[in-house]
Amino acid sequence: MAPSHTSVFTPMAAELPPGISDSGLRTILVDVADNHVAAPKGKDQAGLEAVVADARSHGIPLSIVVIPGNPGHDSNLRDLATEVGKREHGTVLVLSDDWVGTYSDSISRVTLEWAEDYAKGRQGESVESARVFVDHLAEPESVSWTAITSVIVVGTVLAVGGLHWVKVRRARAEAADVVGASAARAVD
Template sequence: MTVSRTSVFTPMKAELPPNTDLKAIIADLADDHVAAPAGRDKQGLIDIAADARERGIQLDIIVVQGNPGIEANLRDLANEVGKIEHGTVVVFSDDWVGTYSDQFTRGHLEWAEDKAKYRGPDHTTEAARVFVDRLEQPETVSWTVITLVILGVLIATIGGLYLVKVRRAQGRAGERTPV
């Protein structure tokens, strides 16, 4: 019998969307922080990126044609560009969004992504505006606080059940002693 020592947790190599030229994207981002194919509202995206930068979000916007095989390819592309450009990178396909940021938490990015998805290829500018608007909103959910509250309720419940058990045991012991 042969035992394999291959780990199932080995990270996979980043896989970019098909027909993606990383060098061309980086070059296209250099002048206006937008890399988009012809036919997309590039000027609208340039305006959104410039507005975001004025508000302190170092944003780069990338648009790819169609949808890649899997949505994770968009995040891989955003990560690769983010290693070079830094700041916040958002990649739009026809229906999906992938992001990278050294400024925002992954949870905040995904919250902003959720409202920007599934808008179709003719609404990339609208999706970018929604994404930036959501990034500008403060994070309203503190998962640390929620976890601590749940943990506190759990500990209180366990403590309460223990007290009930102790009192029942004392009550039964009192019933057994002859008077």
Template sequence: MPAAFIAFRPAHADIPPEVNIDTVVADVSDDGVSAPTADVPGLVAVVDRAREEGIKLSVVVLKDNPGRDSQLRDIATEVGKHEGGTVLVLSPNWVGTYSDALSRVSVEDAQDKAYTGNAVDSANQFLDEVVRPEAPYGLITVGLVVIVGGAAAATWFVRSRRIESGRES
């Protein structure tokens, strides 16, 4: 097959060999969490809080970093295919996400704020960012249009008055 055709094939998920997706999915389906035992109670509380906010959140915590940070997103995507909702995957130094309910922009913005090194704190920060209300950009735009339009009308009015007063002299 020509190399040009190979370049356009979608990449397969790159799951680290030490991660068994079937085991992770089975663990997540129970309480929304697949993590070391010490982190489970705190993470279950975050998952429950997310549910109260109307978000189906699953959290996966790896004990070690995989070979590449992109593998966390692949893990999140695979778990998301099975569980749906939003998936947060944490390792000691990296974060990966997937969501079929939230915009990629919102999820990645929240992901950027979830680097704490503590799984429960990271999950809480992620959720806080996801549920934070966004600025009312529609109202801001309308307000700016009204202000600019008003300034243009006022300028036109003042200029037309000056022109008329110049004719009268």
């Protein structure tokens, strides 16, 4: 029997950033449970706590984890955020020197990644990155997709109705012309 050439893609297992073992994850979880911030010594703990408090005042249940350096892959940060989020719930922001990883059980992935884009590349300024991230999440949505969709649907219905009305009038006019022409021929 010939070998099958069917390809099956399997998802890769979640991988924590290098240097963070299961015990390191437990340490992070204990630190996050205390004040919603886990950061290495030397990072601005008070500034990060202020960002968390501001986010929570906007209804965003935020926890922040800061890791030193940059992991091998930026996806490791998202994996760490997911692991923390499974236990802490809410929204988790994981920051490295230049990258950002997020998880949320209440905010869409699209919105998270939009806010991530603005928070990346801050050269280890974790408070600034966190502030930018929260500011973009708390910013009211400038485009109402519901309103845009409604306008398009109503416009389409009006266009179809208008075309139907024109078609009916044209058909009646043509029918009247045919009847008028037939009557004129009958008189002749």
